[in-house]
Amino acid sequence: MAGLFTWKFIQYRNRYAFHVMGYCLTTAKGAAETLKLNMALILLPVCRNTITWLRSTRLARALPFDDNINFHKTIAAAIVVGVILHAGNHITCDFPRLISSSDEKYQGLQRYFGDTKPTYLDLMRGVEGITGIIMVVCMVVAFVLATHWFRRSLVKFPKPFDRLTGFNAFWYSHHLFVIVYILLIVHGEFLYLIHKWYNKTTWMYLAVPVLLYVGERSLRALRSGHYSVRLLKVAIYPGNVLTLQMSKPAAFRHKSGQYMFVQCPAVSPFEWHPFSITSAPGDDYLSVHIRQLGDWTRELKRVFAAACEPSVAGKSGLLRADDATKKSLPKLLIDGPYGAPAQDYKKYDVLLLVGLGIGATPFISILKDLLNNIVKMEEENDTLSELCPPTVPQNGERVDLATLMKASRRVKWTLKTTNAYFYWVTREQGSFDWFKGVMNEVAESDQRGIIEMHNYLTSVYEEGDARSALITMIQALNHAKNGVDIVSGTRVRTHFARPNWKKVFTKISSKHPCAKIGVFYCGAPVLGQEVGKLCHDFNQRGSTKFEFHKEHF
Ligand SMILES: Cc1cc2nc3c(=O)[nH]c(=O)nc-3n(C[C@H](O)[C@H](O)[C@H](O)COP(=O)(O)OP(=O)(O)OC[C@H]3O[C@@H](n4cnc5c(N)ncnc54)[C@H](O)[C@@H]3O)c2cc1C
């Protein structure tokens, strides 16, 4: 940006027009050059399919793809500065200087503006003026509605927009950028003080990113038509969580930690909402866990609750629908999968997964994937010990070469993850039902103790409360005696009050000296900062290195 600004600034500093309009002109033109670059750059971090693909390439080592939206916002901020400098200088400084210039000075600019000096109105109502004004208006609306405050707020809009929520207002207004891009290309063709076609470079900056983004949107539209899924199971849990289990389209390949968009025409034919995929890549179905938050998720629950029946004794969930109930369920469309920070878990031997409430969803898929691999590994090992008898062949005894070859191929098959620690912090005990099935399975199948699971219930007693300490002690005794937790009824350890993160980090770092540990966090930013800071602090102290990845939804 600095380079482009300086280049244009110097170019116009050396032109005749500088003697008429001065530094207002050089600044306006310098800013315009950065705007062209930034309007191109801003589209790249929101090309989700491209980024998902790039995450799996070597580029992921150099570029922080997890920060794509922050990059998008930073470029947006640079655009705000660019627009202020560009439009501000034209409107308040160089236009007035041009129209008030002496006839003698104006003569040198006649070939650009005509024989008679233009008025202020002439300049404003030219193509560049009109397109510029409309772009600024569209941008102001879209920028204001895109601010964090609006996106996250529950502002009530006046009629006829009263059904819009903050996020939807942001989403729809963001599409004003389609108009902005069309106008920007037109604006770039009618620039004053530029006649030669090769100096009109706006379209050159924009061509590739705009085409890439148009391709992305077309792909999404095409794919969503193909990805109409059949619902296999629906369950509604305490804590207002809805689980949807659906058939997996043949071409759908995801990694644990990734997310997908879901659309339900019975709720809204326009809205697509993102949800982490909770099933593992090896499962033959897809599943999502959806917590009710606003209008769309609430309506989704209502629509599905109408098609559900009370749960059969022994099955978890308050209401259920599956093949047995034979009720017709609303149609569902999906789009994805898309990349997310947690998908990098395979890079590490030791994992620390921290989920807050519904933020556990990306990690459930990881746990399931680990579990599937553990089961597969156990099976492989059983086959291996059958193929390769533990006793060393005695003198004269022969081992079939084919058997040995087969066995050696199998020996290579190992599980990269040696340890995974899952910390799930929830408000109430009922939340445990959301993922009870998976946790039970993990606890039962993971005989080697690769996965350690902790559930923290924070709404029972305050931290430091004597009752909390007492229950924790009873829990620990029971766990030691029976290996079973009294709250969860499984090997998952339930704790009362908030986790002591420092202790958790101390324990893990002393257990894994010199290891590189992948710390994945999904939840409210406040705790994310704390966990991130602990990673940084522990990295300064010992040989264990913690690499922090966070996500927030
Ligand atoms: C990558 C990702 C993964 C997610 N995974 C899960 C999950 O596994 N389980 C779960 O319960 N929730 C998940 N969410 C959050 C979920 O998408 C929102 O809770 C849901 O879209 C809320 O919609 P609403 O209309 O009911 O609520 P609203 O009141 O309209 O919105 C509440 C908040 O949700 C966000 N939001 C709303 N609509 C969208 C949208 N279309 N796209 C992105 N964000 C939106 C906004 O920040 C908004 O402030 C995830 C979000 C993201 C970005």
Ligand code: HEM
């Ligand atoms: C010139 C300015 C901008 C342009 C051209 C632009 C363009 C876009 C585009 C094309 C998308 C992708 C939508 C999609 O395909 O899903 C997007 C998403 C988004 N933009 Fe912008 N934007 C601009 C400014 C801003 C600003 C000022 C903010 C906030 C401060 C912002 C925040 C976001 C967010 C949060 C998303 C959602 C990304 C996601 O989760 O997929 N944008 N923007």
